[in-house]
Amino acid sequence: MQIKVMTNILDRNDQIAAEVHERLSAAGIFVVNLLGSPGCGKTSLLENTIAGLKGELSMAVIEGDLFTAKDAQRIEQYGVPVVQINTSGGCHLDANMVNSVLDHLNLETLDLIVVENVGNLVCPAEFNIGEDVKVTVLSITEGEDKPMKYPLIFKQASVVILNKIDLLPYTNFDMESATQDIKSINPNAVLIEASCRAETGLTEWYDWLKKQVKMKQSRSI
Amino acid sequence: MQIKVMTNILDRNDQIAAEVHERLSAAGIFVVNLLGSPGCGKTSLLENTIAGLKGELSMAVIEGDLFTAKDAQRIEQYGVPVVQINTSGGCHLDANMVNSVLDHLNLETLDLIVVENVGNLVCPAEFNIGEDVKVTVLSITEGEDKPMKYPLIFKQASVVILNKIDLLPYTNFDMESATQDIKSINPNAVLIEASCRAETGLTEWYDWLKKQVKMKQSRSI
Numbered sequence: 001m002q003i004k005v006m007t008n009i010l011d012r013n014d015q016i017a018a019e020v021h022e023r024l025s026a027a028g029i030f031v032v033n034l035l036g037s038p039g040c041g042k043t044s045l046l047e048n049t050i051a052g053l054k055g056e057l058s059m060a061v062i063e064g065d066l067f068t069a070k071d072a073q074r075i076e077q078y079g080v081p082v083v084q085i086n087t088s089g090g091c092h093l094d095a096n097m098v099n100s101v102l103d104h105l106n107l108e109t110l111d112l113i114v115v116e117n118v119g120n121l122v123c124p125a126e127f128n129i130g131e132d133v134k135v136t137v138l139s140i141t142e143g144e145d146k147p148m149k150y151p152l153i154f155k156q157a158s159v160v161i162l163n164k165i166d167l168l169p170y171t172n173f174d175m176e177s178a179t180q181d182i183k184s185i186n187p188n189a190v191l192i193e194a195s196c197r198a199e200t201g202l203t204e205w206y207d208w209l210k211k212q213v214k215m216k217q218s219r220s221i
Numbered sequence: 222m223q224i225k226v227m228t229n230i231l232d233r234n235d236q237i238a239a240e241v242h243e244r245l246s247a248a249g250i251f252v253v254n255l256l257g258s259p260g261c262g263k264t265s266l267l268e269n270t271i272a273g274l275k276g277e278l279s280m281a282v283i284e285g286d287l288f289t290a291k292d293a294q295r296i297e298q299y300g301v302p303v304v305q306i307n308t309s310g311g312c313h314l315d316a317n318m319v320n321s322v323l324d325h326l327n328l329e330t331l332d333l334i335v336v337e338n339v340g341n342l343v344c345p346a347e348f349n350i351g352e353d354v355k356v357t358v359l360s361i362t363e364g365e366d367k368p369m370k371y372p373l374i375f376k377q378a379s380v381v382i383l384n385k386i387d388l389l390p391y392t393n394f395d396m397e398s399a400t401q402d403i404k405s406i407n408p409n410a411v412l413i414e415a416s417c418r419a420e421t422g423l424t425e426w427y428d429w430l431k432k433q434v435k436m437k438q439s440r441s442i
Contacts, residue, residue: 038258038342038371039363066343070366089373091312091343119370120343121259122287122312141362141385142260145291149340150259152310164362167391172418197393 013127017095020102020130027107030216031115032209033129035153036137037146038119041163043071044196045137045205046114050078052206053112057213060105062115064093071116081105092123095130111213121146125153132216133158140164141171144178151185159190159208166195234348238316241323241351248328251437252336253430254350256374257358258367259340262384264292265417266358266426267335271299273427274333278434281326283336285314292337302326313345314338320351332434342367346374353437354379361385362392365399372406380411380429387416 024031036042046061053059060081063072072084083101085093098115105113115131117124125134136157138146141164147154154160160182162175179191190208194201245252255263267282274280281302284293293305304322306314319336326334336352338345346355357378359367362385368375375381381403383396400412411429415422 037260037340037363038367039360065370067372068366068370070370089343091341118343119258120312120341122310122339122341123344139260139362141360141388142258145289146259149286149289149291151288167362167388170388170391 010126013095016099017128017130020095020099021132023102024107024113024130025216027110028217029107029110029113030209030213031113031131031133033124033131033134034114034116034137035121035124035134035157036119037121037139037142040119040137040139040142041196042116042119042137043074045161045163045194046075046116047078048196048199048202049114049206049209050075050080052202053209056210057111058109059112059114060110062098062101062113064097064116064118066090066118081110087118091118091120092127093117093129094127098129111217112209121150121153125156133212135159135161137161137163138178140173140175140178141167144174144181147178147181147185154182154185154189157186157189159192159205160186161205162191162193164195164197165193165201166198231347234316237320238349238351241316241320242353244323245328245334245351246437248331249438250328250331250334251430251434252334252352252354254345254352254355255335255337255358256342256345256355256378257340258342258360258363261340261358261360261363262417263337263340263358264295266382266384266415267296267337268299269417269420269423270335270427270430271296271301273423274430277431278332279330280333280335281331283319283322283334285318285337285339287311287339302331308339312339312341312343313348314350315348316350318350332438333430342371342374346377354433356380356382358382358384359399361394361396361399362388365395365402368399368402368406375403375406375410378407378410380413380426381407382426383412383414385416385418386414386422387419 063084069084075082284305290305296303
């Protein structure tokens with residue numbers, strides 16, 4: 001009984017996700033579903049990305065949180081369109097939540113939407129929201145054992161950003177073990193070592209994003 | 222419809238949690254449900270706690286993870302009884318999972334069971350597992366905004382351990398803001414600043430645990 005309900009929910013979610021994806025693809029917009037633990041640096045990555053792509057790509061942000069608009073307020077300061085979704089305690093965004101806020105964005109003017117999901121390394125991986133790609137952020141302070149312990153969210157990611165590498169000298173994090181595990185779970189993932197705080201390693205991420213947007217828009221014409 | 226199913230699940234879970242709690246209380250065992258994000262330091266706290274309480278309390282550990290027995294293997298080296306629960310992707314432990322492994326422990330010999338829940342700051346807060354108390358670990362590398370963004374898990378905690386304070390000099394973490402927010406959510410929570418890696422601030426935690434076990438056992442007689 002419970003399993004049946006869950007399957008229905010996931011099927012229905014995938015339907016709405018396909019509609020969201022179709023609508024945004026028709027507008028030539030590339031969509032990133034940004035995933036990771038609480039405090040891994042998703043919002044910091046967004047702040048850097050907005051600054052790093054300024055003048056090159058027209059970007060909007062959808063923020064997902066249980067409560068508060070703290071992240072949306074941080075993003076708003078950078079002068080890009082931002083919409084906050086509060087799940088009221090819910091552990092992930094779903095396609096319907098994203099669908100319901102799209103009318104708040106001026107889609108004709110956008111190249112890129114990044115949806116920052118709820119901070120959670122488990123549940124958000126199970127719900128498509130209409131994205132082109134999932135990107136997973138792992139901060140090195142979380143430990144190198146996380147990919148094998150939470151494999152789904154690493155398996156689904158087109159890019160894995162290993163964040164907070166400025167703290168490497170002060171931790172026991174084993175980068176070789178982490179990258180080997182991620183590659184064994186997902187051989188196609190692009191791995192980027194970065195520090196949002198020290199602003200290192202981010203050019204590779206900006207270049208990857210710009211390339212994806214270009215490819216998407218050439219397909220949409 | 223979905224809400225009804227969820228309510229039934231929670232009601233049934235609470236029933237089993239009450240049975241687990243009754244059984245373990247009859248054996249004079251104090252039970253901690255240990256919560257926190259992936260990589261906040263729950264297993265490191267356990268490693269320290271086993272060493273710190275050696276010869277004083279008889280302790281067992283129940284490890285909850287989606288996949289792998291990595292944490293149980295770490296704990297096993299310290300010579301305490303440990304049982305691994307794998308949720309196969311599930312985002313939290315429930316009372317039935319804990320109930321189903323109790324026969325693997327020699328309850329007559331134990332004073333304390335610590336159940337390390339799945340690394341997740343959202344879902345585990347909604348499922349009682351028969352514990353006496355919830356304890357939430359927040360690593361300072363996650364940022365001081367987390368209590369207000371994930372209030373339920375801080376509201377329910379008897380103790381909040383602010384871990385990884387050895388990294389304070391290398392982050393922007395605002396300790397005053399974090400502790401004020403936690404106190405506003407949960408005025409009764411005991412706050413402990415600690416570093417499991419540098420082994421600082423842990424005596425207060427050991428003393429708290431020993432006091433709770435003593436109080437529980439004096440009630441059980």
